[in-house]
Amino acid sequence: MTRHPDDATPLPTAAAGVQLQSAAYEKLLGALREAIARLAADEPFERLVVPPVISRATIERAGYVASFPQLLGTVHSYTGSAADWRRLAPLIAESGPWHGRQTVSDLVLLPAACYPVYATLTGQDLRHPARFSVEAQCFRQEATAEPGRLRTFRMAELVTAGTPAHCLDWREHWLQRVADWLETLGLKPSIDLADDPFFGGGRRLYQAAQRAQELKFELRVPVADGLVQAIASANIHKDHFGEAFAFTADGAPGHTACTAFGLDRIALALLHTHGSRPVDWPEAISTALNGD
Numbered sequence: 001m002t003r004h005p006d007d008a009t010p011l012p013t014a015a016a017g018v019q020l021q022s023a024a025y026e027k028l029l030g031a032l033r034e035a036i037a038r039l040a041a042d043e044p045f046e047r048l049v050v051p052p053v054i055s056r057a058t059i060e061r062a063g064y065v066a067s068f069p070q071l072l073g074t075v076h077s078y079t080g081s082a083a084d085w086r087r088l089a090p091l092i093a094e095s096g097p098w099h100g101r102q103t104v105s106d107l108v109l110l111p112a113a114c115y116p117v118y119a120t121l122t123g124q125d126l127r128h129p130a131r132f133s134v135e136a137q138c139f140r141q142e143a144t145a146e147p148g149r150l151r152t153f154r155m156a157e158l159v160t161a162g163t164p165a166h167c168l169d170w171r172e173h174w175l176q177r178v179a180d181w182l183e184t185l186g187l188k189p190s191i192d193l194a195d196d197p198f199f200g201g202g203r204r205l206y207q208a209a210q211r212a213q214e215l216k217f218e219l220r221v222p223v224a225d226g227l228v229q230a231i232a233s234a235n236i237h238k239d240h241f242g243e244a245f246a247f248t249a250d251g252a253p254g255h256t257a258c259t260a261f262g263l264d265r266i267a268l269a270l271l272h273t274h275g276s277r278p279v280d281w282p283e284a285i286s287t288a289l290n291g292d
Contacts, residue, residue, distance in 0.1 A: 017151035050136035073109035109139035129162035
């Protein structure tokens with residue numbers, strides 16, 4: 001059956017957690033991107049588009065590998081000689097171990113859009129808060145393939161670095177602001193304390209600290225029948241990245257905070273709530289989304 005050109009429903013592929021997106025879906029993501037930009041227009045964010053790969057050394061330094069190695073996608077490549085490859089190449093047709101000589105490279109697949117930002121602050125003493133608006137294609141080797149549990153996905157983030165007081169106030173402001181924005185889109189998010197893949201030193205220890213310090217809040221809505229997932233979050237990392245990347249704010253270890261938007265999950269939540277064709281959505285929703 002031929003799909004209607006206005007149908008924005010993603011199509012599955014042979015790889016779990018990897019989907020194809022139609023022109024209507026990409027138009028919806030573009031509208032979300034612009035809506036987030038309007039939401040952030042009153043702060044001096046530096047806009048960065050982040051590559052889908054990042055230095056393995058940076059991710060190790062950030063502590064991600066220590067806590068979430070099962071989610072990390074590494075980049076491997078062939079480093080042997082042409083003569084060696086001639087012996088391996090016939091294995092491709094036989095589905096044999098043609099990749100047996102592949103070795104891990106200096107790159108990994110980006111697990112979250114904000115990670116490259118912290119490394120750019122290395123050695124700085126911030127006299128004024130730094131602010132970044134970033135977007136990236138991210139990857140996580142998820143263990144399940146339920147709707148919205150994508151292995152490759154688009155993420156937009158607003159990131160700030162500065163003093164503890166600035167980061168805490170900023171996170172509280174953006175938590176409420178994003179909740180209010182999602183309400184205008186016809187979504188009714190719950191705000192829940194949650195875990196966060198940012199810190200090394202063991203996930204169980206981190207989760208205990210998370211519950212005590214309220215470091216991460218997720219905004220959760222249905223993305224499919226009977227399935228509620230986080231579509232955005234507001235996070236404070238305290239001095240974790242300031243210590244890891246040696247930057248300060250007013251002479252003390254720098255603190256950081258971020259607000260993350262799961263663009264694909266927000267799109268799935270909107271399609272689940274309002275229907276598969278955005279052109280048919282209520283006028284109030286289209287107005288809120290497109291800024292008309």
